[in-house]
Amino acid sequence: MAFAAVPASQSQASPAERDIAAFVRSEMQERQIPGLQLAVIQQGKVVLKRNFGLASLQYQVPVTDASLFSINSATKAFTGVAVMQLVQEGKIDLAAPIGQYLSGLPVAWQAVSVTQLLNHSSGLPDVLDPRSGKLVGPQPDDADAAWKAVQALPVEAPPGLRYRYNQTNYVLLAQLIERQGGQPFVSFIRHRQFDVAGMPHSGFGDAKDVVVNKASSYVLDRDGKGYRNVIEDFPVFMRAGAGINSNAGELANWLVALQSGRLLAPASVERLWQPTSLNDGKPAPWALGWPTIGRAGHRAVAGIGGGRSAFYVYPNDGLAVIILSNLAGGQPEQLIDTVAGFYLPALREQRGGAYAAHLLRNKAASAGFDGLDTKLAAIRRQHGLPDPAEDDLNAWGYRLLGRQQPKQAVAVFQLGVQLYPQGANGHDSLAEAYEADGAKDLAATHYRRSLELDPGNTHAVARLRALGAD
CATH class of the missing domain: 3.40.710.10 (DD-peptidase/beta-lactamase superfamily)
Structure with missing residues (x-):
């Protein structure tokens, strides 16, 4: 298209x-x-x-x-602004526990601060099941049942101990904004932000x-x-x-x-x-x-x-x-x-590696994938750019694999391994590309190298077993 x-x-x-x-x-x-x-x-x-x-x-x-x-x-950025608007008016204290504002919450939830809700360090259970992406509870489309179900779950960590992205935090923040702001959450955002900003x-x-x-x-x-x-x-x-x-x-x-x-x-x-x-x-x-x-x-x-x-x-x-x-x-x-x-x-x-990857991709499309390291060096000299990040090259290589272009993917992953030789994920990715291209011995070599760098790489273990090289 x-x-x-x-x-x-x-x-x-x-x-x-x-x-x-x-x-x-x-x-x-x-x-x-x-x-x-x-x-x-x-x-x-x-x-x-x-x-x-x-x-x-x-x-x-x-x-x-x-x-x-x-x-x-x-x-969520709009929600953060809404909370700060109410903080500015003296209606919310960021350090205060949510139980100070909302009644009827489980005892274990009440000490979580407003800041800990905003920055996802509450330790509360998630109202969205991370495995299914659906609401928790026996009726995945029933909001009331989900909210009841999540409040019956145990907390996952003490407040402030760790970060974990969590939708429950922002359900509570909506309730907080409604209570302290005196109107439904959506109306608050409309009147206090959309209308003011244009x-x-x-x-x-x-x-x-x-x-x-x-x-x-x-x-x-x-x-x-x-x-x-x-x-x-x-x-x-x-x-x-x-x-x-x-x-x-x-x-x-x-x-x-x-x-x-x-x-x-x-x-x-x-x-x-x-x-x-x-x-x-x-x-x-x-x-x-x-x-x-x-x-x-x-x-x-x-x-x-x-x-x-x-x-x-x-x-x-x-x-x-x-x-x-x-x-x-x-x-x-x-x-x-x-x-x-x-x-x-x-x-x-400092952060121009993605643009370097873009220019290298264009060069490879017109001049082939041989000598990517030489092509990249010329691009860096001409444009004053850093190397592409390992993730930039990894993403490019996997897109090539998805298009059934394993030889080109091998070339990209080889460049990644050359630039980041201590990256276990890069060797694992290169092994996948070799395997897709039918080069089983080379695949096994790089799966083994990935395991040396990351002994917990279960994917490499499984692939070596499948290749009969474990």
């Missing part, structure tokens, strides 16, 4: 904007993403907004500025709701050769955790409003994005409703949802990037640092 950008102002685009568009189109083709929106905010202004591909495969409807995308769990078309809904201009959501077939519709189900009682539909333009309005003091005072925004800690002082992966992107410089906080939509804010750099797509598993968050690198040269030097 064709993945083309809506041509809006292509003739007026800067070289960097053309390079960004080429990168996005290439990644859409590689990841098989049908439709996508992109927006970049710099110093409080939207400096780039583009639409790509199709909002509906069935009806061949292109993505436009009006197209709405599910942001899934990125909704988001008239954004709202809550799933597959049961009629949402005007909603881009259809898809997932790839297991063989990667076709698409299936995603039937989105965001129960009303869980909508503090997922359920917003929006577009890149209106999300940009929200981020500008958030950073310009219209939703929160600057000190409250700083607290919202401040890293949190576990009981032992180690950093938790989340701030208050926002995942933190940990690294030495150019820190970022994020909203990430459903493997299909994401936004990063770089607070110290005056930059934000939004990418929304309609493919579950498309992982657009993996593209954001590369886009940001066009505006932050130092970030490109």
Whole structure:
């Protein structure tokens, strides 16, 4: 299928904007993403907004500025803002136990703090069964039965001991916001955030709701050769955790409003994005409703949802990037640092490996997969980029395997092993590619090397046994 950008102002685009568009189109083709929106905010202004591909495969409807995308769990960022709005008004204390605000909770739940709910360190049982993805309890579509069932389960850890992503936390936060905010959660978000920021078309809904201009959501077939519709189900009682539909333009309005003091005072925004800690002082992966992107410089906080939509804010750099797509598993968050690198040269030097992988992939498509290391060295010299990350190469190699291109996958995994020789996963991946290509002896060699590096690699043990090489 064709993945083309809506041509809006292509003739007026800067070289960097053309390079960004080429990168996005290439990644859409590689990841098989049908439709996508992109927006970049710099110093409080939207400096780039583009639409790509199709909002509906069935009806061949292109993505436009009006197209709405599910942001899934990125909704939690709005919940974090809502809590901080009530903190700012003196109606919530982040350190207070949830039992101070909500009555009737199990005794073991009552000491969990508001912060521990926001950063997923509560230790509470999950209302979503992690194995099935369905609500817990005997009736997987009954919200009341699920909420009763989860409260009967034992806690999984003391509050603050460890991080574990958990939907129960945000069910409780919705109840907290409703009680302290004096209105239903969805109404609170509408009146206190959507209306203030200028988001008239954004709202809550799933597959049961009629949402005007909603881009259809898809997932790839297991063989990667076709698409299936995603039937989105965001129960009303869980909508503090997922359920917003929006577009890149209106999300940009929200981020500008958030950073310009219209939703929160600057000190409250700083607290919202401040890293949190576990009981032992180690950093938790989340701030208050926002995942933190940990690294030495150019820190970022994020909203990430459903493997299909994401936004990063770089607070110290005056930059934000939004990418929304309609493919579950498309992982657009993996593209954001590369886009940001066009505006932050130092970030490109630090995190430009994904762009190096993109350029190498294009070079391999035109000049073959022989000598990938030499091709990569030339790309790095020309563009001043770091090596691709091990994960970038691994993902590329597995996409090639999924397309029944084992020889090309071998070449990519060989490069990964050359760059990261102590990576057990890289040797395991290379072994899989050799096995798919019929080179059983080479496969066994790299399965053994993977086991040397990671004695707990049960996959390598199983494959060596299957190859008769254990």
